[in-house]
Amino acid sequence: MTLEQFLDRFDGPERSVVIVNRTDPDPVLNMLVDTFGDDAVRVVDGRVTDASGDRRLTDGAGTTGLTARELATTGVVDGEGEPVPALDVDVLRRHDDVPFDGDDPDEIENLVLLMEGDEVVAGSTLGELGDAVLFVNSDLYITGSRSLADVDLPSVISGLDDATFTLRGYPESNRQKLLLITISRFIERAAWTAGDGTLRSSFQRLSRIDDEVGTREVYERVSETGVDTHLYGVPDELPADLDAVIHAGDDPDFTDSWFVVYRPPEGPHPAESDPESDLVRGVEGGVGLLAVETEPRVWRGLWTFDADRVSRVNRYIERNL
Template identity: 85%
Template sequence: MTLEQFLERFDGPERSVVVVNRTDPDPVLNMLVDTFGDDAVRVVDGRVTDRAGDGREIDRAGDGRVTDGAGAVETDRNVGLTARELATTGAVDGEDEVVPSIDVEVLRRHEGVPFDGGDADEIENLVLLMEDDEVVAGSTLTELGDAVLFVNSDLYITGSRSLSDVDLPSVISGLDDATFTLRGYPESNRQKLLLITVSRFIERAAWTAGDGTLRSSFQRLSRIDDEVGTRTVYERIADTGVDTHLYGVPDELPADLDAVIHAGDDSDFTDSWFVVYRPPEGPHSAESDPDSDLVRGIEGGVGLLAVETEPRVWRGLWTFDTDRLSRMNRYIERNL
């Protein structure tokens, strides 16, 4: 079995990205398509509001229910949030045209949907992660842009963005366990940045934990010394006491790095991209703060596995799931 065949055993949900109230349509759409793929992005030209515009109002008792104004409950937070429940149709634009709108207050108050963003009056663009008709997560374009859209890989390669600065907006966090297909340069300038961002997040979890095991592949081991930021990251991780294992083709072995080197030239070494952190006691669910991605990764483990299925096309997933993490770590430990 190869890592590509191993990856095929993991099924994941199909998810898409919806953009609401685009104030600068073409550049925003182009960046999102170039990041997530044109099959995963659709656009709603509406606006963001902080109150429903169709007579409904948010239950201010704080239990997250949406009522019809007469006290009748329309939806409950425990059954998920659908696009129909989040959207209103009563907003009127400057030309007295009725346009779709998203009630961001409903999104904020629904516990089952992670959301990062600011004051509704200041939100110009909202990005929603959807699974069928259900809203999985939401982020403002500012949050998503600071993490992925408005940055380039040089921030990570040069070390300009440190480990402590790496975090995941809700829309990216919500992609866990969803199988993705990404294109590399020159087909896309941005899609591999998702892999880089998630990789750095996992490395941050290992570095913060200061123990456990981290297994990372580089295709070519020379990349560790060629990229200043990458070399610095792994020096910092190894110095904390994390059992660090590095995998790749031995074109040039990294010098003076406290890590175990695994070299090879078969497809598992040449075509894989994985970063898998396993805590000392093995993968398990986080208990202290299950709503924090970083705590989930530190306490329970987190991993990314992608395979280059054809030149510059990557298929993979990333996960906090204990069973998948155990299987990933076991395969790598036994076969590479």
């Protein structure tokens, strides 16, 4: 069995990324499509609409979520003094089961929601999402300009855990691969923060570790904390003077996989931590990313906090690579 066949055993929920109440959403909409792809999530322009007297949040495809009575207010007026429906950011903040990041209620027109079926799963302001993936490029991580301590996941991205995805690399997309890089750095930060446990990471070509200054710095810092660090890839050039175990090979699991898996010392387990801290959840319970290049520059995979999935991926890599 290969990692691609192993990945086929996992499935995940279908989710939608919804832009709410933007007066000119097309540029942001296009950017979200280019970032998240068109497989795991459907990116649509959402509005608060009136349906038989009970306004509901819709995603443009007829899917309903939280009622406007729960999520919206009509205490907003337009330039002509007429009341207009608007989402109330404080309602999201009060829903403990709906993670939300954002500080300024005035940014509500820049809100991006993640929906699963008819439920709002998470919310992020465009600013939070932009700082993480929309308004940056991979050079931020490759050069080390963004340090490990600065890597965090907006709620809309962390809410994509366990959702299977298909993403495209350059030149098909300039942005989608950045999502994999961001999640990878988050997992590396969890290992670095923990300072123990095991981190397993693949690079396709091991020369990338020394070619990318930011990547080299990350793995120097992680290994120096005492994390048992394992690196996998084609041995075109082995990294020098790095306290890590090197696993080299040239079969498809080495050439076509992208994984970053952190296993805490006591093994992956459900972490009952601060619900607002994905980092604590990853440090305490484990977190992993697995993606496979199914055709040139096309990646299929998922990332997860699920203890069983993290255990199974870690065990497969440990036994087969």
